[in-house]
Amino acid sequence: MRKPFLLLSLAFIIFSCGSSKETASTKTKAPANPTDYANTITSDELKEMLYIYASDEFEGRETGQPGQKKAVNYLKQHYIDMGIPAAKSDGDYFQNVPLEVMEAPKVDLTVNDVKFTSIDDYVSVSTAKDGGLETNEIIFAGYGIQDAAYSDYKDLNVKGKVVLIKSGEPKNDDGNYVISGTTESSKWSNFRQEFASKRDVAKELGATAVLFYHPDVYSMAASRFGRSSGRMSLKGNAEDMYYLLINTDLAKAILEDIETASESQTISKSLSLQYLNASNEFNSENVAAFIKGTEKPNEVIVISAHLDHEGVKDGEVYNGADDDGSGTIAIIEIAEAFKTAAEKGHGPKRSILFLHVTGEEKGLLGSRYYTDMDPIIPLENTVADLNIDMIGRVDPKHEEAGDDNYLYLIGSDKLSTELHNISEEINNKYINMNFDYTYNDDNDPNRFYYRSDHYNFAKNNIPVIFYFNGTHADYHKPSDTPDKIRYDLLENRTRLIFYTAWELANRANRIVVDKATE
Incomplete structure (x- = not known):
């Protein structure tokens, strides 16, 4: 008397199992949560790297000098260890930059x-x-x-x-x-x-x-x-x-x-x-690593920072912890976050170029070589440049105001209204930092818009954001050392830049350049 019931039960189980298997095979993968990867950016890791990168061993990282060579090899090894390949097709992480010193x-x-x-x-x-x-x-x-x-x-x-x-x-x-x-x-x-x-x-x-x-x-x-x-x-x-x-x-x-x-x-x-x-010729290097996009690999987000500093003067090492050790190691942490996401099946839709440029202190030379002479990625394929130059300290203005939860943003609205709006939205969604646009003024007497590596992208009508904490008493002095960095702020600011890059890399449409110059 129980057989019909058993047969019906077995049929129901078989149908249910088959139905579940079909659902599992056809359902869409859950969207990535960028916070999972932003949280891999930590003050402890930033501090560990910066104490090495801005140590006396690197001799102030002056362009073309032994300390700068140590710096580029340090960066290269990090990308190798993370399994992030070189941007150049020949597998070389170094882009040779020919320079000369004028007598x-x-x-x-x-x-x-x-x-x-x-x-x-x-x-x-x-x-x-x-x-x-x-x-x-x-x-x-x-x-x-x-x-x-x-x-x-x-x-x-x-x-x-x-x-x-x-x-x-x-x-x-x-x-x-x-x-x-x-x-x-x-x-x-x-x-x-x-x-x-x-x-x-x-x-x-x-x-x-x-x-x-x-x-x-x-x-x-x-x-x-x-x-x-x-x-x-x-x-x-x-x-x-x-x-x-x-x-x-x-x-x-x-x-x-x-x-x-x-x-x-x-x-x-x-x-x-x-x-x-009259000149003396020598070579320096940009360092370039690359994560290929999963859907739009030919559209590229550049994240840049300069790797050099002032070197050794009168026997004193200019360590350049904030300028720009902070931006340099921030890129490494951002690269690690993107790589972790890729390993979890959440690689960026657009490609990411991690670009460490030489010769910024000498006149934005490494970035100018990249944009004007030998772009690894065609400039027309470059969606935006997020440039990081000094994000580890608090300047006197904000220190006096008791505001350390801030960052100067420069250039975000100069070429793309959409980039500026995205930047604001991402900040409001994830970080709630106070953005200070003082130096974004066209009449800024400091001319900071023209004084870091983003400018060589901007002059080619590539939208940019320059992230900057402002100058301080140790700016371009041997006292710019890693013990003075606010690693809690460095962590938060680096996460903000990661979130912004994540959005630019994964949004449906490429941002619009609505303010291109002739």
Whole structure:
């Protein structure tokens, strides 16, 4: 009497088992929780690595020196140990960066057959090609300003010409500056910005040489450079324009009333310039590791930091724990988190390039070599660069305010509104840090936007975020040591950057660049 019941029961069990097996085989894998992997980033591991990386053994990691070689091998070994392959197709973690140190060039300069002397009368501040020029006219372009509110170059053609400019910017009769309309000066006479801003305008307009009359800057340059510049640059990256800081004697030999003159004019005087370069060549290295994306491998997120520092000066090691040991080891921890996720079946949809660049302290040389000369990943495939430079300390402003849960963000909105919004959303979702955008201001006198490696990506219309804790009393001093790092803050800030990279790597669509520049 019980057989029918037993048969029905067996049938139900068989059906149920088969049904369960079918469900298990067809159900979608649960989405990854990035917090599981962010939590692998710990203050203990960061501290352990930084005490090694910023130790005296690494001799301050000066570009091209033995300490820097130890540093790149340390980074390479970490990636090998983690099983993260090299970014280069040949399996080499090192991207060779050819460099040269410039000795003072041999420059001969005469005006109306009167010979002027290098250092005593002028200082060459460009790395130009061997050669020279002869001309019978010099263009005086006033303050050398080109701005929407005022331009010294209006109706002035300086292409192929020698241009004379002077420091400062014009004021109205009421004493206000013409450009700002207030008593506040603009970047055109700001000590940190004027030099580069006026040079760049003249170069863009095709000037073949610029003579910049700024007595204070000339005196400082003459004292600093002496008879040898010691300037480091990328090998073979000579500029197309000669740029000289000149003293009062030379300036007045060209234009007697230069102190009071403001109107642009053509000066009929002969000028002869002969330039002979001098350099010592050597090599340094970027370190590049790579996790390939699972769905969109040709779209790449770059996470960058500079590996170098100031080296040894007067017998003291400049350890550079914050600048930029903190950013360097943060990348290693972020790489480990992504690798752990990949091993759990949650590899990033887009590829991640972990890029440690050399020569930042010498002029963003390693990142410039990467973007301008030998990009491992085509720039058009690069979605964004998250650049980390000093994230282990608290600056005086926030220390005084009792706020250590902060980070300066620079550049997040300059090319992509979407990147900025994602950055804010991720922070609100996971970390709730106070983002300080003080240095993101276009008129920031410190020009931090232009002073770290993200800029070489940004100038190529690649969206960037620069993460920065601000400067402090130990900035660029031998006292920037690992015992002064706030490892709790370093952990939290590194996790924030990981979360942001995770979102950029795994979101459905590539972020939009809606503010591209020409």
